[in-house]
Amino acid sequence: MVTEASHRKRALRMELRERRRNLTSSEREAATEGLTRNLIDLVTSHRAKSIACYLSATDEPSTRPFVDWANRNNLRVLFPVSREDGLLDWIVSRAEEETEGLFGMPEPIGEVLGPIAINQVDLIIVPAAAVDERGMRMGWGRGYFDKTLGSMEACPPVYAVVFDSEFVDSVPREVHDQPVNGIVTPTRILTF
Template identity: 35%
Template sequence: MVIPMEMPGERDKHAWRREILARRSALSAAEHAAAAAALARGVRALAVGEWVCAYVPVRGEPGSTALLEELRAAGARILLPVTGAPGALDWAEYTGVAGLRAARFGLLEPAGPVLGAEVVARAEVILVPALAVDRRGVRLGRGAGYYDRTLGSARPGARLVAVVRDEEFVDRLPEEAHDLRVGWVLTPGGGLRALDGSEE
């Protein structure tokens, strides 16, 4: 069941995060699996090119490794983030589920060689984790700033795609000067959609 996320009045990012994380933790395994399967089907709409930056969903994030396998089946080579010191993310190539290892913050990341932060510029498509995204492309992350620091190094014209549940695609989120907008959203029910980036 989809419950609208919109609430009257202004809310700050902390309030948004609390609300969304609480809703995610209340989802059943069946609801999560159904959304993950829909996202894996929806990612087929992407013309991915040779390189795609993605991530392994954890802690209730929408999606699954099936989405990564769909990208591989389409011929893409996939870069996944590797955690390190605060700053821009490092990346390593995904070679399949068997090549993942447990990492900091409960994440899964490739066990292969770390390729550095600059390889994000190879990707024509970057799938970005988000707690929510609005119709202007404003993305709400977890607040650590890793992706805001990383996306500034993306190649010009790269498609930045926020992956969220349907109810996490909202009309308007709070925005700060350092927030980088995305141009696309992928949701289980709506598939892949371009965002207009307008202020209205």
């Protein structure tokens, strides 16, 4: 069933994708530097030894320098692998080799673990299209992270990575949407 909220989400996603595509290379470089610094601060302040993080695609805020730092500092990093049934498998990897996964998203190559592997992490870092002041996360429409987070019994802190302009007053919400504990942007870490 198509709802009013799903129509508003679709329009907002289109606008956000266009904004991301229009960022200059110098704006992207500055954002990457700030995000990397803030992600390192987040992990350090949580004393996380094992994290779940994603490999950023071209238009997303870049997590790649942060992942390199995590590898150099011997953090255990689980990366999501999309499955056709709407669930996420996980790969523990140094992300040195990657492939194109379902929906064209970058995924590392490594041993595939099942969906419950995420229960072993100290911190979860997720992508988002936008996050609002209440901590509601709007993803890109497939629902993978909402299903994962909604099924966890004891979920560790979850932070969404967004550009500064993607922290908004409110996002359209549907029943299945899951909130996050905070956001990481190029200029700040905000905990709700």
